[in-house]
Amino acid sequence: MLKEIAMSQYVSNPVNDKGFVDWSSEEDSIWHELVSRQLGLIDKCACKEYLKGLALLDLPVDRVPQLPEINAVLLRETGWQVEPVPALINFDRFFNLLANKKFPVATFLRSRDEFDYLQEPDFFHEIFGHCAMLTDPKFAEFTHIYGQLGVNATSKERVYLARLYWFTVEFGLVKENDQLKIYGGGILSSPGETIYALEDERPLRADFDIHTVLRTPYRIDIMQPEYFVLGGIEQLYKLSKMDLMFHVQQAMKAGLLPPLFEPKEVTHA
Numbered sequence: 342m343l344k345e346i347a348m349s350q351y352v353s354n355p356v357n358d359k360g361f362v363d364w365s366s367e368e369d370s371i372w373h374e375l376v377s378r379q380l381g382l383i384d385k386c387a388c389k390e391y392l393k394g395l396a397l398l399d400l401p402v403d404r405v406p407q408l409p410e411i412n413a414v415l416l417r418e419t420g421w422q423v424e425p426v427p428a429l430i431n432f433d434r435f436f437n438l439l440a441n442k443k444f445p446v447a448t449f450l451r452s453r454d455e456f457d458y459l460q461e462p463d464f465f466h467e468i469f470g471h472c473a474m475l476t477d478p479k480f481a482e483f484t485h486i487y488g489q490l491g492v493n494a495t496s497k498e499r500v501y502l503a504r505l506y507w508f509t510v511e512f513g514l515v516k517e518n519d520q521l522k523i524y525g526g527g528i529l530s531s532p533g534e535t536i537y538a539l540e541d542e543r544p545l546r547a548d549f550d551i552h553t554v555l556r557t558p559y560r561i562d563i564m565q566p567e568y569f570v571l572g573g574i575e576q577l578y579k580l581s582k583m584d585l586m587f588h589v590q591q592a593m594k595a596g597l598l599p600p601l602f603e604p605k606e607v608t609h610a
Contacts, residue, residue: 351428351461353448364405368450372405375465382535388515388522390574394473411472419481428461432499439488460561470526479578486581501555501589508554508569515571537564546570555592558600566601
């Protein structure tokens with residue numbers, strides 16, 4: 342959702358006037374397999390706020406959940422809603438939705454050809470990866486303020502804000518009783534990265550620093566070479582009460598840090 346792409350191979354399923362999608366039996370089967378394998382990993386890997394939120398959502402395993410089911414829980418807990426969108430949306434709509442406590446959800450599921458990884462956020466990524474955290478008031482408030490900032494930001498400022506979202510909402514880690522846990526939806530919807538983020542020796546895991554985060558480049562098509570670790574989810578809430586745009590301006594003046602990955606176009610013979 343955080344970048345504008347010209348084309349997508351996926352098309353969102355239509356949503357009727359009651360907010361329901363006519364999911365196929367094949368899509369129900371894909372959802373079942375995606376959820377079943379991820380449930381086996383997250384109990385020991387996800388943070389307590391995510392696990393509490395997942396229990397509140399009580400997602401079905403044998404079929405794809407419907408948007409009104411998700412909305413009933415989010416509205417009760419934090420006043421948020423999910424909003425069906427096409428496969429890809431631009432920055433303007435993305436920030437406007439968040440600013441109005443609406444989380445964009447594309448109503449398509451990945452194909453079996455891209456079962457383990459796809460660059461585009463599908464229904465599983467958005468619902469299973471993100472919606473549990475939106476039941477947490479501190480996390481929900483951070484996301485709301487983030488959207489409001491993005492609405493009024495310039496195009497260049499939005500690129501820096503995108504890094505904040507990437508290293509928190511998508512790929513954030515948090516310390517919990519001296520153990521590393523996951524709260525980022527991009528990790529929690531990926532079996533491979535769930536294990537990699539916590540156990541692999543290759544990625545760096547640094548304490549969260551707003552100035553560093555805003556200046557750190559990322560790529561969407563690789564396992565992340567670096568993760569930033571919060572001291573607790575309340576740190577996000579405190580962050581939302583700071584003058585974040587001041588930090589964006591400071592980061593823009595300082596410029597980007599050297600990337601920890603090769604450019605996408607570089608290949609070796």
